[in-house]
Amino acid sequence: MRKQEQILTEYKEFCAAEGNQHIASEYAVIKLQDIIDSFGVENILEIGLGIGAIAGSLLPVNEHLKYAGTEDNEFCLDALKTNLGEKYRKVEVFSELSEVPQIKFDLIIIDGKDPDLAKIQQLVTQHGIIAIEGDRIPQQEMLRKYFPGQKYVHSISIKKNAAYSPFPQGQWKGGLKIIFVNPNLHQTIWWLREKVFTKLKYLYRKLR
Numbered sequence: 001m002r003k004q005e006q007i008l009t010e011y012k013e014f015c016a017a018e019g020n021q022h023i024a025s026e027y028a029v030i031k032l033q034d035i036i037d038s039f040g041v042e043n044i045l046e047i048g049l050g051i052g053a054i055a056g057s058l059l060p061v062n063e064h065l066k067y068a069g070t071e072d073n074e075f076c077l078d079a080l081k082t083n084l085g086e087k088y089r090k091v092e093v094f095s096e097l098s099e100v101p102q103i104k105f106d107l108i109i110i111d112g113k114d115p116d117l118a119k120i121q122q123l124v125t126q127h128g129i130i131a132i133e134g135d136r137i138p139q140q141e142m143l144r145k146y147f148p149g150q151k152y153v154h155s156i157s158i159k160k161n162a163a164y165s166p167f168p169q170g171q172w173k174g175g176l177k178i179i180f181v182n183p184n185l186h187q188t189i190w191w192l193r194e195k196v197f198t199k200l201k202y203l204y205r206k207l208r
């Protein structure tokens, strides 16, 4: 089975799970895999593990990944154990960012709130990437200010939500905001390409 198909098979389980109304979008999950493959991501920190849709979809196809995350909601903490099953032992769960030890992560996913967002500056690798799921404008602005040399792109989908999705079918499949905190050449080229794609996709969406 192709990697993307396998991710989708896992993701669909979360679409049908209890508490599915806050899961990450399908587009975001697939784009995160693109980032993992493109930049050789080895360890991930996810702020807001929720019911585990991102971790549960990505872990089965990325055996090498070290995965940590934060969650403090009781319902989600229980759902994580149930939904991740065997994969649960691969995820290090902390209640909030202040409890995460001072190790460096290649990719930090922001899909929840945390009062200590500034700590991300100490937790991201030199050429690390921050990916924001959903709008989260205040967090996006704060994070971009922390990294003066950053490059930012909002990658968007041109497909509408599928019938199995918990989100309205008439709406676009979502997006992912990507911040390269200190981009190297490879990342700058990727970023530029993605910026062009985003412009074209907005044009396409307008015409639809």
Ligand SMILES: C[S@@+](CC[C@H](N)C(=O)[O-])C[C@H]1O[C@@H](n2cnc3c(N)ncnc32)[C@H](O)[C@@H]1O
Residues within 6 Å of the ligand: 018, 019, 020, 021, 022, 023, 024, 047, 048, 049, 050, 051, 052, 053, 054, 070, 071, 072, 073, 075, 076, 111, 112, 113
């Ligand atoms: C957008 S959700 C995180 C979703 C997660 N990344 C996923 O894809 O499954 C953000 C926060 O909302 C809270 N949350 C998510 N689902 C919830 C639910 N069904 N009931 C109550 N709180 C929920 C959790 O605290 C979570 O960290």
